[in-house]
Amino acid sequence: MKIMCLNGWGGKLHEVMLPYLTATAPDILCLQEVIHRPSSEKDWLTYRDGDHVLPQRSNLFRDVASALPDHAAIFCPAAQGVLWDGDVSIPSQWGLATFVHRSFPIIGQVQGFVHKDYSPLRFGDHPRSRSAHGVRVWDYDADRALSVTHMHGLRDLAGKMDTPERVEQAHRLRDLSSQLSEPGDLIVICGDFNVEPDSETLSILADAGMTELVTTLGFSGTRNSHYRKPGRFADYMLINTQDAVTGFEVIYDPEVSDHCPIILEV
Numbered sequence: 001m002k003i004m005c006l007n008g009w010g011g012k013l014h015e016v017m018l019p020y021l022t023a024t025a026p027d028i029l030c031l032q033e034v035i036h037r038p039s040s041e042k043d044w045l046t047y048r049d050g051d052h053v054l055p056q057r058s059n060l061f062r063d064v065a066s067a068l069p070d071h072a073a074i075f076c077p078a079a080q081g082v083l084w085d086g087d088v089s090i091p092s093q094w095g096l097a098t099f100v101h102r103s104f105p106i107i108g109q110v111q112g113f114v115h116k117d118y119s120p121l122r123f124g125d126h127p128r129s130r131s132a133h134g135v136r137v138w139d140y141d142a143d144r145a146l147s148v149t150h151m152h153g154l155r156d157l158a159g160k161m162d163t164p165e166r167v168e169q170a171h172r173l174r175d176l177s178s179q180l181s182e183p184g185d186l187i188v189i190c191g192d193f194n195v196e197p198d199s200e201t202l203s204i205l206a207d208a209g210m211t212e213l214v215t216t217l218g219f220s221g222t223r224n225s226h227y228r229k230p231g232r233f234a235d236y237m238l239i240n241t242q243d244a245v246t247g248f249e250v251i252y253d254p255e256v257s258d259h260c261p262i263i264l265e266v
Contacts, residue, residue, distance in 0.1 A: 001265065005264075006032070006259060007258075014060065028099070031097045032150070033096070034097045035058060045083035046085075047083055058090075072099070074099075075095060080122075096151070107138055110176050114131065132150065133151075134180040146186045153193040189238045206238075212236050213239065213248050214236050216242075221250075224259070247263070247264070248265070
């Protein structure tokens with residue numbers, strides 16, 4: 001089974017990302033930073049937050065679902081706020097999504113918030129609402145259940161240091177994974193955590209029996225040339241049984257986002 005985790009960057013590089021996802025065809029795709037605006041006729045809208053301006057695919061969720069037609073697609077909104085078509089404001093949902101190949105029965109799901117709650121009228125003040133989603137599937141080849149839970153961690157304008165809010169979100173993520181999983185499951189937790197490798201977030205998950213693979217296996221970061229700020233780590237993948245890992249890669253080429261895809265094979 002192949003599991004991929006990726007922050008999609010709002011689909012800014014969708015012309016590269018969608019063919020890559022089609023060719024790679026992960027069995028489970030955990031995708032963060034997803035826009036869902038099915039009623040919009042526009043392909044592109046614009047996100048504006050002060051001097052931070054970013055083009056957004058108006059329905060990245062639909063785009064990826066079309067690229068992976070053999071997958072069940074689940075969208076989990078964190079907020080509905082405003083994107084822009086020129087000077088016209090367009091209410092748009094923002095969150096994360098999970099795609100599961102239909103050959104793997106989904107036998108459990110969990111969805112919840114690791115920070116705040118659903119923001120129905122605007123994206124809100126930083127640090128903003130953040131959600132998590134998990135699926136439990138049956139792997140017939142391995143004759144076992146597997147749970148995969150992912151989140152998009154808090155973005156703090158001050159940086160990636162530990163904060164009480166980040167500590168709380170780590171506890172909530174751990175608890176959501178525990179709520180989903182059963183004894184004997186292979187457990188995976190992943191996402192764009194927006195923290196450094198020495199963060200308390202990873203310590204909390206390590207205390208829960210999880211091994212982080214990006215740093216353990218010696219990768220130098222999860223950001224690429226599109227990310228021009230200091231700090232090369234943001235995305236992580238953890239597993240409760242490292243012996244189950246048959247392959248693990250951080251993909252630096254092609255560049256499909258300002259984050260690198262992370263791929264785990266078990």
